[in-house]
Amino acid sequence: MITSYDYTLASLCDKAGIDVLLVGDSAGMVMLGYENTIPVTMDQMCMFTEAVSRARKDSLLVSDLPFMSYQASIEDAINNSGKLIKAGADAVKLEGGSIMAETISAIVDVGIPVMGHIGLQPQTTMLSEGYKVQGKTKDSAMKLIEDAKELEDAGVFSIALEMISHEVAQIISETVNIPVIGIGSGVNCDGQVLVVQDLLGMYDKIKPKFAKRYMNLSEDIVNSLEDYRRDVQTGQFPSKENSFSMNEEELKKLREQIGS
Template sequence: MSKATSSNAKRVTTHLLQEMKLRGEKISMLTAYDFSMAKILDSGGIDVLLVGDSASNVMAGHETTLPITLDQMIYHASAVVRGVQRALVVVDIPFGSYQGNSRLALESAVRIMKESGAHAVKMEGGEEIKESITRVLSAGVPVMGHLGLTPQSIYKFGTYSVRAREETEAAKLIEDAKILEECGCFAIVLEKIPSKLAAKVAKAVQIPIIGIGAGAGVDGQVLVTHDMLGITQDFHPRFLRRYADLAGIMKQAVSQYVEDVKAISFPTEEESYE
């Protein structure tokens, strides 16, 4: 592990993320959905853990993020919070729990904060959800925004391809980022947009911009942990770098266990009680 920096010597807060942007220190962010994984990621020095609605895909096997419920997100978030000592824990408010209804948005955010002990929530969208974001923020709940490819709107877009390549959509994205900053969001995730546009957004606002498939010109990066560790095998986007092949290691371990059990070489005398 690399030598600890001043930023990972203390608990990460929204204020600390702002300081990191100001001094040019990049922010690291990964997803987490359970206690054991969260504990490992936290001890590895990660700055932010996102309890993503991607749990719908990697934990439950759904094709999209839409089916996961608020209760399920709170369950996952509660487990993650119990495994964390340093990282900031951000929780996705799931589809159908905030769009078009600011009162529902507030109720959902408050439930997440009270029942899971998380530190912030994340919401997808720009100007169209401004009222919901403002109402959640008015209750003192920190909000992280999310622009570009917004998976909760996949049926609207009809594709997971790169967003904001056209001038009109790019201009709207920049404007939406400024709106989210003005509302009071402490950071924004930009997903799958041209790298030059992402860098432009990062310079246009004072709050941290976290990219996923948005190039290196932003203030930090986020990946889905199961993708980054090679646990998932059927997902190969251009932006994904696999840092391990845990699926292969796990399969090998299971095969060896099966072999040992059938050969009666496990357990040994030393692994048994008298």
């Protein structure tokens, strides 16, 4: 599973055979420069979802419900889930454990598939606790296990486990009968998710421990842009190969007419 937000990178992810594309509300940080995911709107999520939906051919497309698009009422949750489906998503993802079970059931009941999300919850946990690993004590671990069971009972088809201790993530994976997708939660989940810009080394503002960099494109991109700037300043770009020519006879006529 890869988190992607735009047509160009999403098309490459799909071509690479990535099973699931997630249009995450982290787009607010990676694409729009917000400090966190809180300011992201439904209109913005629909725009990113539409872009990715145009790119994918085979990948499943899941889209995040942004902050306060589903927490206030079940009616809001259903309406906003429908907007993401209309924008091209196959399913929606929302954060929260047992407290969101009723809302999830209502969304599922109208025919919209839901992916759950427990552990670190950027829309809420980050506000109250900051960036902390979840499930490091017996009591917090039991709460996560119970949340996972309740989400399964509510009808989610999968659960994202973010920054949960790998021991607890393994227990959850062995306890529920649906796939769990890990992000910073160890190898014993059924799948893994990374933000494509993290994987490619394009986003430097935050460098989470769990995000393995397979490339360092940001350095390559900056070097290429510096080369471009230098070529323009020295007149090496555009070269003859990058330019178009006028017919010599027509150019001669033009020069005669304008007196050049």
